[in-house]
Amino acid sequence: MDETRRDRDTEGRAHNARPRDGLGRPLPYGSPGVERQPEGVVRSPQETVREAQRLLDAGMPFHAHEVFEDAWKSGPVAEQELWRGLAQLAVGLTHAARGNVTGGARLLRRGAAALTEFMEFMEGSDALESVESTDSADGGAPAHGIDVGALTGWARELAGRVEGPGAELVDAAAEAPRLWGGSR
Numbered sequence: 167m168d169e170t171r172r173d174r175d176t177e178g179r180a181h182n183a184r185p186r187d188g189l190g191r192p193l194p195y196g197s198p199g200v201e202r203q204p205e206g207v208v209r210s211p212q213e214t215v216r217e218a219q220r221l222l223d224a225g226m227p228f229h230a231h232e233v234f235e236d237a238w239k240s241g242p243v244a245e246q247e248l249w250r251g252l253a254q255l256a257v258g259l260t261h262a263a264r265g266n267v268t269g270g271a272r273l274l275r276r277g278a279a280a281l282t283e284f285m286e287f288m289e290g291s292d293a294l295e296s297v298e299s300t301d302s303a304d305g306g307a308p309a310h311g312i313d314v315g316a317l318t319g320w321a322r323e324l325a326g327r328v329e330g331p332g333a334e335l336v337d338a339a340a341e342a343p344r345l346w347g348g349s350r
Contacts, residue, residue, distance in 0.1 A: 189263055202232075206240075254276050
């Protein structure tokens with residue numbers, strides 16, 4: 167393949183078809199890579215969390231971010247901050263594991279702030295009733311059983327640690343948070 171040409175999808179839009187590693191970094195054409203997450207998959211909130219947790223546990227937070235991004239784009243407007251915040255946490259972990267401590271810490275904090283905004287919005291809104299009325303395995307909890315408080319604490323703690331003196335690369339699988347039931 168001519169590496170100077172941009173990859174295009176069937177509609178002619180730019181689309182990077184290079185293989186990627188487990189942290190989403192592009193690899194040279196022809197290299198074995200990690201299978202990419204399909205885009206635009208509509209999942210239930212429980213399926214989203216299960217798949218994202220599987221990917222986080224496997225040390226693939228970049229791929230988990232893509233799962234959260236699908237939920238962000240396809241879910242109810244009232245839940246966009248939840249899914250956006252979770253996507254930012256996953257990307258923050260990705261950057262921290264790649265050694266981009268500034269970007270990683272910034273995204274971890276931004277994701278924690280988005281989750282906090284989501285919960286504040288839900289606590290003071292009629293939107294809580296519409297989310298709670300959904301038929302779900304978690305009894306309709308506003309955050310689908312996701313321990314938002316533990317995740318925001320995890321994100322802020324990791325952000326401080328990766329920026330701290332003598333900070334080292336983090337192991338994405340070892341640092342992966344627990345979405346249901348708080349951090350490890």
